[in-house]
Amino acid sequence: MKRSQPWLVLTVLACLVFFPSACKHRDRTSQAELDTPRHHVIAGSVFLQSEKYDSALREFQRARELDPAFAPAYIGLGILASLDQNCPSGLALMQQAESLAHNDDERVQVLIGFIRVYSGCREKLDANWLSLVEKTYRQARQIDSQNAALWYYTGAAYKSVSDLDRAKEFFDDVRDYSNDPFLNKKAKEALAHIKEIVEAKPATEAGKKIVLKPFITRAEFSYLLIQEGKAAFLASGRTAALPADVKGHPYLEEIGLAIAMGVPGMEVDEKGAFRPEDKVTRCQYAGVMAAMLKKGLGESRRLSPETVETSPFSDMTDNEDCLESMMIALQNGMLESMDRRAKTIGPQQPISGVDALLGIRAFARQVNKSGS
Template sequence: MWKRASIPAGILTIVFLAAFWLGGCGPKPRPPESALDTPEHHAFNGFKLLEKERIQDARREFELALQLDPKFSPAHRGMGLILGMNEEFKQAFRTMRLAKKYAKNKEEKAMAWVGNMRLYTMWKGEDWLEEVEDCFEEAKDLIPDLPEAYYYLGMAYKAAFKFGDAEKAFKKVLEIDKRLVGPADDQLKVVQKIERAMPGTEIGKHIAVLDRITRADVAALFIQELHLDRVYEKARPRTFDTSFKSPKEAFNRKVALIPRDISDHTLRTDIEAVLALDIQGLGIFPNGTFAPDKYITRANYAMMIADIIATIKHDPSLNSRYVGSPTPFLDVRNDVPYFNAVMLCTTWGGIMEAKDGVFNPMGYVPGADALLIIRKLKEELKIF
């Protein structure tokens, strides 16, 4: 009797794909073990797992589908996407060709073209956006109103910073009103936020499309988009340390101010610039690190923004204005360290928002939200 556990993960799929690439017939399909042990069911699960970024679990499901039917087009499409996510693009495109080859109907073939669209968007090689558009036309010729084709066209335009075109594509998904309506609506709101925020720099555009941003990203936004170093130079009185220091003491002090984990970071210059500004919540940790790749929460961001407001307004009382006040939020107590900052950011110009009394303090900050908050901050403080 065939035993699933006796075959190492990935081995059969590699054998199947290698056989197909070499023009052979591949191994003999295995018999199903239960009513739900079907290629369709495993592929369905695989795509659901991909949506949740559970890549290895998705791979297992696609492998099981291919064991049952080595010519099952959706499973090849799923495996192609996984190879692309692992940046194995040569194999990914070859696998996607198998998805087209074994397509049993127009929809499977169109979805294989959509798979190619996704691969080119991951790859971002020469003329990648033109390749995406060509694949889109192929899919549209097969099925004119395929929601997936328009959705991933929108995702490609978003990745290329063509936000107006992305908006049109996502609206088309809503107009078709079949699959992907929820995700398309979410992405439409994101690109509309980005358009409202109007990032003025290339790095701002790159950060705008991120689902969540890091401490290093925030440093770059504060320096590149908000120009906070120049703003603080005008807002803060200059101070001078005239005490004598030996060359060795001066050198040691300078070295001590550089966190050990940013020396090779691509955003080191922005991080060093922001550290000199002494922004609450965006400094060096007690262990001497900056943690540049740590994702920030909405509570973190509120503390940073509140500190910037108090500094530019020359009003230290803002740092404690709401201490002891009753909380209007369902998820923020008035005794947590970030309560005053959250209150300031949600009441002062509505720079940050709470929906139905929920602030979501531990939620991550998307790039579009971070930029829109900076845009509102610039307008309220008249920073131009």
């Protein structure tokens, strides 16, 4: 028996998820041809799903070259433009796709594409972008009320504005009624993320936005520590000189208090810069949280482990500088393993917004417990 080809399976799945109309062969000749609009849209869809955007762009562009009237090519190009924050181009491409759609299947895909472009460009569109999503959803639902991609991307739009109850309804539908493996997996991931956000309980508007992010900056970390975690008490009333690279920053006050806490990892560098837009790695995050915990607990409790001689993680060596901090953060509930089976902790991976806030909540519980 021949083994199945994983790439072929992925190709077919991506085709069915993103552009099902492109999967339908209109004639026998095109089945035998690789250089066809349909083939390139299918390949582009696989690359888009895998976040290989340059490759996806080449495929969609080639599809358009071969057939300038092929609507799915414009859908792919429009989505890519929105991901690149080229919103006028994204909307124009979707309008072209709309004018070229020749059946209900393509019309639904165009409407889903519009939802994705509106969501991707939400920071650059006016405040009514979510109303556009809702209107477009209603239009698409009239054509195909059981479309899992329509459910998923509408749910993603609600999640992006922290309307978690509505988002959950859509993701629940995908999980419970869709047989599509890709969308089913994405919906389950989104539901798990929503559960974590609810547990983290962001209390501020900025905090609600930060917890949605797959990575956070040093400035956003400062905000979470001070405004959500109420960690300014570690500064003991001290103030810090503000470095030039944070002047005018929206989180200027929080950065100043974070520096004044005097914990390693939140200080300015040797050039006197704070680097507010640098991403925070899990290693850096653990270093800050472990230092804060030591300072917050004072002499009331020894932290375990006091020394670490052997790394329990497959992706960390015994002599890495942040191994002890990672262990302290892990054992005090301020950090979770990335993969328990593989024993990975991801020291150089970025810390996500929700993971950071969950750890900050664990820090506050530990400090409050020691003071009670």
